[in-house]
Amino acid sequence: MGIRALLSRPLAHYIVEKQLRWIANSRAIQEQWRQSLVTKAKDTRFGKDHFFKDIQTYADFRQAVPVRDYEELKPYVELILQGENDVLWPGKPAYFAKTSGTTSGVKYIPITSDSIPNHINSARDALLTYIHETGKAEFLDKKLIFLSGSPELDQKAGIHLGRLSGIVNHHVPGYLRTNQLPSYETNCMDDWEAKLEKIIDETISQPMSLISGIPPWVQMYFDRIRDRTGKDIKDVFPDFSLFVYGGVNFDPYRAKLFESIGKKIDSIETYPASEGFLAYQDTQTEEGLLLLLNSGIFFEFIPAENYFDPNPPRLSIAEVELGQNYAVIINSNAGLWGYSIGDTVKFVSLHPYRILVTGRIKHFISAFGEHVIGEEVEKALHYAMERHPEVEVTECTVAPMVNPPEGGLPYHEWLIEFKTPPTDAEAFAKAVDTRLTQLNVYYQDLITGSILRPLVITALPKNSFINYMRSKGKLGGQNKVPRLSNDRLMADDLRKGV
Template identity: 80%
Template sequence: MANGPAVQAAWREKLVTKATGTRFGKDHAFQKVKTYDEFKDAVPIRDYEDLKPYVEHILHGEQNVLWPGQPAYFAKTSGTTSGVKYIPITSDSLPNHINSARDALLNYVHETGRAEFLDKKLIFLSGSPELEKKAGINIGRLSGIANHHVPGYLRTNQLPSYETNCIEDWETKLERIIDETIDQRMSLISGIPPWVQMYFDRIRARTGKEIKDVFPDFSLFVYGGVNFEPYRAKLYESIGKRIDSVETYPASEGFIAYQDTQTEEGLLLLLDSGIFFEFIPVENFFDEKPKRLSIAEVEVGKNYAVIINSNAGLWGYSLGDTVKFVSTNPYRILVTGRIKHFISAFGEHVIGEEIEKALQYAMQRHPEVEVTECTVAPMVAPPEGGLPYHEWLIEFGMPPNNMAGFARDLDKRLTELNVYYDDLISGSILKPLVITPLPKNAFINYMRSQGKLGGQNKVPRLSNDRKVAEGLMSASNE
């Protein structure tokens, strides 16, 4: 915390030295790289698509490709343009994932002096720990892989059982989790907020009680993956009291940060955990040669795209996330969004391309339809009650003869394009999308109201909040 720039410089040197003999190190002349400027010249910014050829070499059995030896695991995750992504986790990078989760809890104990929760039952709502193999490498979702490495002192109190965690169907799994936990002394609950909310809703439906009365020892909520703010009020209402919480910032590519204090804003950036970070000012990200900054060069209050270089063998890798520093002593961040438009209010990571493809598919199935403009927004807390959903606000030039059928086809295609969205729909976390038809000129009136009519300005195809949706509805009613 006290020596961020020096620690990061040491990691850069260590990573480059160790990877010099790899295929990637040879391709990028690592033996000549001594300074940060030489590193930037040698290693271009990449996304998964750019790194994919190296991953393919590993999947075909080649050793020493991105990092010495071969990965211990591949974390399987949904790609935006490339379908499934295989993110390497090496024996060197595994401690970053496991120890960081541990340290988030131990930091909480250190700061607050509250350790009683470790003596009672803990639940980590996660994916299945069952793994498959490819080229002799274990493959699974990150949360499932992490499940195999829960420290012994936590495992004895961990719920649900391994067998229940392996259930793929979320509805079935959730009922079994409730069976196993409802009469236990639960003290810590960890998971993505919408999934935890569903767990709470089912418990309340079964017992008629608030969570604090079902789990009187429940004292710590650990979360990550999506913005907590839209869920905070309803979650605390379900619990019936305010409790401490610890926010984490884990990704398949690495554990980036965690909340290290209950009194200060932001998440502590993990600078001594096998990752050399770089930051690109958001306004420069799409430049041909974007400005790259080390931790020593960042400023408070500016938005940056996060780039990582790690002992998992990721080099110049763009996470796609944007962060803002709220402190540089120590280095604490807020996650501010994605470098591109997206919806991930529930962890679904739906992107504009998927919206476009779903719309194209539905219009082919309903050839009478003309769409003037559309945008999509999450409806986290429907005013009419019931499950949340994606709201498609569409201005039709010619509406479909069968609106319900058109909506079904949109939803069908989106579930095919995005595995996370499919999981949420099939798991009854979300209900199928809802179309809200808008009157003629709704988008024009909205852009006029924003002073952005004409030129290169356009309404984003999708947003992770309801600002655009509410602006459109307001402009439509004027």
């Protein structure tokens, strides 16, 4: 056993003992974080605007701090970008995590020196918890690969700016850097196709033991290795024993990914976001992810069915119930207050608090991590129709095609019922795709990185949507056709009429 594996065991024991202590006092820990966050931010611009000095109880907090999304937080972010200090959190952010927005395009999510440990220590603790439970630590002595974005950072208003994965790369502990792959130079490459080939060059002969990344990107890495070698991954990397993933629902990729590997290996699911590292899988034997209640975040939850009510209930961790779908609201030492991250979760355990990520609060597609929303779909369609004025659309919906029956790369399928179809269908589809890449940087990355092929339009017969809504008992009234979905239930029903 190597030195890393040997030293990891007492550290893992220490971390799990700390974890068990805060788990036993989860509700009190969360209340302590609420009080601490408010106290530290009381003299910031946000704290003054929301009377933090007068907040004593959670009821006071709910009254003072409204739930908001990025659009409503954006005026404060703009003040930071203009050079102002002490806006959302004391001082200035250490970083801005660049992520896809809705109406605003790119979002700039602050990461502060106080919130960095949430991102870094949580990833570390996920591995140490696994080591403590399973006793398996030898993977630390071999090569570890993290398929991530470029660690190169820009600057905006004197603040470092980049994708979350690139920011985190700068904080990988020194004891792991010597066996981390790919190289820094390769990781900085912009062209994903060229970068992937270089990653394979650097890793194919190495004793890879841990591979981490978003499942579709990892699958592409595996496919290229199999194309090059003609071998299963287990034969190329016989030491490969642990897969760490997050960012998208793993279920659509599970079968193909393990088929590519050629054997069953352990896996750890994580729940990282630009806004914070929220949860990780803390056991190989129980369902769900441990919600990180002692990591700089005060959590609130809104029942999903009430989210769009004028005054929805906001619940602390002490008030949640099993099996209920909740929208997640966070307040953090990154300076996010009453912030709706857009995700929904369901608790599968209250002792400890474990969750499943169930989706997004609004209709969306994120089968590959792209987070395309209805507004982006509608804007892209409108853009194409302006350039093809002969087109009239009766209705449309969009769904992912993860495993195309004809083979090739996956794609977004746009199912459109035209009243008047385009005279040049290929040009119309290209216009839609072009606009969508402009609206959503994640979708653009997937297209340029050859993870997805450009969207495919399927023209539906007349009355397809009417017949579909009728079949579901939702014809007329206030019922609306979902503009997009993250599965193919509706799309496959609609295609039956093609």
